[in-house]
Amino acid sequence: xxxxxxxxxxxxxxxxxxxxxxxxxxxxxxxxxxxxxxxxxxxxxxxxxxxxxxxxxxxxxxxxxxxxxxxxxxxxxxxxxxxxxxxxxxxxxxxxxxxxxxxxxxxxxxxxxxxxxxxxxxxxxxxxxxxxxxxxxxxxxxxxxxxxxxxxxxxxxxxxxxxxxxxxxxxxxxxxxxxxxxxxxxxxxxxxxxxxxxxxxxxxxxxxxxxxxxxxxxxxxxxxxxxxxxxxxxxxxxxxxxxxxxxxxxxxxxxxxxxxxxxxxxxxxxxxxxxxxxxxxxxxxxxxxxxxxxxxxxxxxxxxxxxxxxxxxxxxxxxxxxxxxxxxxxxxxxxxxxxxxxxxxxxxxxxxxxxxxxxxxxxxxxxxxxxxxxxxxxxxxxxxxxxxxxxxxxx
Amino acid sequence: xxxxxxxxxxxxxxxxxxxxxxxxxxxxxxxxxxxxxxxxxxxxxxxxxxxxxxxxxxxxxxxxxxxxxxxxxxxxxxxxxxxxxxxxxxxxxxxxxxxxxxxxxxxxxxxxxxxxxxxxxxxxxxxxxxxxxxxxxxxxxxxxxxxxxxxxxxxxxxxxxxxxxxxxxxxxxxxxxxxxxxxxxxxxxxxxxxxxxxxxxxxxxxxxxxxxxxxxxxxxxxxxxxxxxxxxxxxxxx
Numbered sequence: 001x002x003x004x005x006x007x008x009x010x011x012x013x014x015x016x017x018x019x020x021x022x023x024x025x026x027x028x029x030x031x032x033x034x035x036x037x038x039x040x041x042x043x044x045x046x047x048x049x050x051x052x053x054x055x056x057x058x059x060x061x062x063x064x065x066x067x068x069x070x071x072x073x074x075x076x077x078x079x080x081x082x083x084x085x086x087x088x089x090x091x092x093x094x095x096x097x098x099x100x101x102x103x104x105x106x107x108x109x110x111x112x113x114x115x116x117x118x119x120x121x122x123x124x125x126x127x128x129x130x131x132x133x134x135x136x137x138x139x140x141x142x143x144x145x146x147x148x149x150x151x152x153x154x155x156x157x158x159x160x161x162x163x164x165x166x167x168x169x170x171x172x173x174x175x176x177x178x179x180x181x182x183x184x185x186x187x188x189x190x191x192x193x194x195x196x197x198x199x200x201x202x203x204x205x206x207x208x209x210x211x212x213x214x215x216x217x218x219x220x221x222x223x224x225x226x227x228x229x230x231x232x233x234x235x236x237x238x239x240x241x242x243x244x245x246x247x248x249x250x251x252x253x254x255x256x257x258x259x260x261x262x263x264x265x266x267x268x269x270x271x272x273x274x275x276x277x278x279x280x281x282x283x284x285x286x287x288x289x290x291x292x293x294x295x296x297x298x299x300x301x302x303x304x305x306x307x308x309x310x311x312x313x314x315x316x317x318x319x320x321x322x323x324x325x326x327x328x329x330x331x332x333x334x335x336x337x338x339x340x341x342x343x344x345x346x347x348x349x350x351x352x353x354x355x356x357x358x359x360x361x362x363x364x365x366x367x368x369x370x371x372x373x374x375x376x377x378x379x380x381x382x383x384x385x386x387x388x389x390x391x392x393x394x395x
Numbered sequence: 396x397x398x399x400x401x402x403x404x405x406x407x408x409x410x411x412x413x414x415x416x417x418x419x420x421x422x423x424x425x426x427x428x429x430x431x432x433x434x435x436x437x438x439x440x441x442x443x444x445x446x447x448x449x450x451x452x453x454x455x456x457x458x459x460x461x462x463x464x465x466x467x468x469x470x471x472x473x474x475x476x477x478x479x480x481x482x483x484x485x486x487x488x489x490x491x492x493x494x495x496x497x498x499x500x501x502x503x504x505x506x507x508x509x510x511x512x513x514x515x516x517x518x519x520x521x522x523x524x525x526x527x528x529x530x531x532x533x534x535x536x537x538x539x540x541x542x543x544x545x546x547x548x549x550x551x552x553x554x555x556x557x558x559x560x561x562x563x564x565x566x567x568x569x570x571x572x573x574x575x576x577x578x579x580x581x582x583x584x585x586x587x588x589x590x591x592x593x594x595x596x597x598x599x600x601x602x603x604x605x606x607x608x609x610x611x612x613x614x615x616x617x618x619x620x621x622x623x624x625x626x627x628x629x630x631x632x633x
Contacts, residue, residue: 161403168410171420171428171596197588203570207591299619303446314567316448316612318619 007367014141015367021148024100025184029379031341033372035096035113037104039218039279040331040340043290044088045118047323054239054297054320055231057353058120059089090119091325094340095218095278098131107214107259107273108179114223114245115345116325126351130223130245133209134312137190137202141364143310147202150193151186180272201310213253214273216261217281219291219327220252226309227347228300228357240300240357242313245325248292249285283330290328297322307358342382344373425599434600435579439561440515441612448619450513452494456562456609457507459537464503472505472536479529486526492518494622498533505533512621515561519554523547563601564609572597 007015022033031037051060064087097104098111112132117125137151138144156178159167164174178185187210194202215221223245232238259273260266261281268274285291299318305311331339348356348366356362400408410416441453461472476483476498487493496509511518523530527547534540539556546553566572573589576597602608617625626632 158400158404161401161407164404164407165410167592168407168416168420169424170593171424171599172592173595175592191590191592195588195590198586200570200586200589203573203589203591204568207570207594210591301446301448312568314449314612316452316615316618318448 011141011364012367012371014145015364015371018141018145018148018364018368019372021145021152022100025153026101026103028102030376031102032096032100032376034100035098035115036100036102038094038096038113038336038340039282040336041093041095041282041286041327042329042331042335042339043091043093043325043327045091045295045323045325046086046088048321050320051322052234054233054241055322055353056234057126057231057351058122058124059118059126059351060322060353061087063087064121087121089121091327092117092119092331092339092343093325093327094343094345095282097278104276105179106276106278107254107261107268108182109210109213109256111209111212112215112218112221112223114218114221116245117343117345117349118351120351124351125349126354127345127347127349128225128243129345129347130225130243132212132215132221132223133205133226134224135205135226136309136361137205137209138361139201139305139308139310140360143201144361144364147190147193147199151190153184153186154189155183156185156188177271180269201308204312205310213256214259215278216252216254217249217285218278219282219285219293220247220249222246222251223293224312225347226312227359227362228306228309229350230355230357231297232353232355240304240306242298242300243322244296244298245293246296248294248324279330286327286329290326292327293325295322295325296320307360309359309361342377342380344369344377346370346373425603428596429600429603432600433580434576434597434604436604437563437575437579437601438558439563440558441564451619451621452510452512452615453515454564454609454613455507455509455511455515455518455557456564457509457557457560458501458504458562458607459506459533459540459560461500461503461505461536462538462540463536468536469500469503472533473500475532475536476505476529479526479532482526482529486522486529489525490518490521492521492622494625505537512623515558516554519557520550523550523553562607562609563605565611567611569594569598572601576601 019033024033024036027033027036045059047060047062049062052062054060063084065084094113094115096113096115097106097108098113099105099108114130116128116130118128119125136144138147158177159175167174175188190202190206191210193199194206225243228240228242230238231241254261254273257270258267259270260268261274261277265274282291297320298313299320300306300313301317304313304317346366346369347362348369350356398405440455441449444450461468463469463471483496487496490511492512494510494512496507496511499506499508523546527545530546530553531544534543534546543549543553543556566575570589570591572594573587574584577587578584620628623633
């Protein structure tokens, strides 16, 4: 991918300012600005029998040969004699912690990411970027920059006892104590920003983020691609939709009062959860059997926020089961670098059948991902590719 | 890991679990804030929406306090339902917009829990027309029910009464509480300052005004479809 052709110098300056605002003091130029620590996995995606009715993208076709896609065959038992095997689209997935810090803090309460690359059968690729929050913190580049600037991580400490007592008497939970080893956080700045009139857009995602916790496994969290996309069905109908991954293993968080990674571990201090257990949990789980996620697609209705990724849709919209993702192995260390850390995911990397909506932040993310990933790769001494140069250098 | 908190820190951290502090909060702190920030009771039932999927599979959680809360009184209420099963089933078939409906007795209340399509008032109107006789029998056992009988001649009163006894449905997104409370207080709906750290207090005060509530819109296996669409698709009716 390259930078969007319609991006103006002002757009690119905005992207640059956002990237600066997202810089984590404990991060690294060789890592992503956010979601710095990741774990890669591989597997395949199989479309559901109804997926192609709603979207003609290649990975939503049930069979390699469209002629086989007869309605009568679709709902037959896959194991039945004579029924062709459903098509499998290979995928690479990068799960991640939301923090931009280079130190892995798996047990800290944080948003998690699931970036999925579908390797399509014509040699092209498409990405689906999702996270455990249902919506992003702001709907536009300007508001995102304001929020990100306010939420810059600053030095944090335990609230004094009298402050906590005052909070309790105000019927307000005191701010949580910092984790052991936590020196900075953006919570206070983000909450103060959300309080002000005019900043209502970030209240819902921020409130939900404060409650989010830590999963027992990346395979036991639900992930939401907050942006709206436009999909075209087999009959040419265009629909405004949002995608979610639902884990077949079910959603399960660590117990915040005793955040031990496995039941056999000794009890843990709530402020000192385990730092590095999510990769091991995935290796252990996939050694037993492949893990699966359902891809659900929600159809928007007139009146829904099609261009506002900070506003989740109500849970009562028509939902279509689009297929199943099966993960059967964790990437090796070498693959982790080549296939995940150097991979340039982008929410705008779409394929015929799926188009971007008018969501302005989706457009911003396209350029932010391109510029950010090119610099990250260049910082590792690799060939950076297009988008690496400073957008203001005139080059 | 050594605990480096001072004794005052530990004392305050433990307060929420102390019985005396819970007592103080319940009988002093919460009433103080309820006086300081009057929080009106929020109306029950689904909120109006022009969006199609918000107008199907709507929930009614009707909680009716029993007059006689003894085991004998509760048994009488149960019998009033048991004696009218045919009337309920044929009536709801005739209403045609009901997905599920059941009566349950929870301690001192008889409740009707149902999932229906369309407008609330029309649902109750159809309901009274088709099974008003049953409703008369049930209201005979309910506090405040006498003035509504016969229901077929007091339809508008019945609608208001049921609306008042239908549980408030908490919003799907917690921070929308602020908007609902502002609206109930007659405050403008523009983007006002609100501190998300005070949302728990807003919820506590609302729970004081609405002791019972429905938590969110609930899960649906096939959201967005009416009872008629489901019946038609399954080939079991229209």
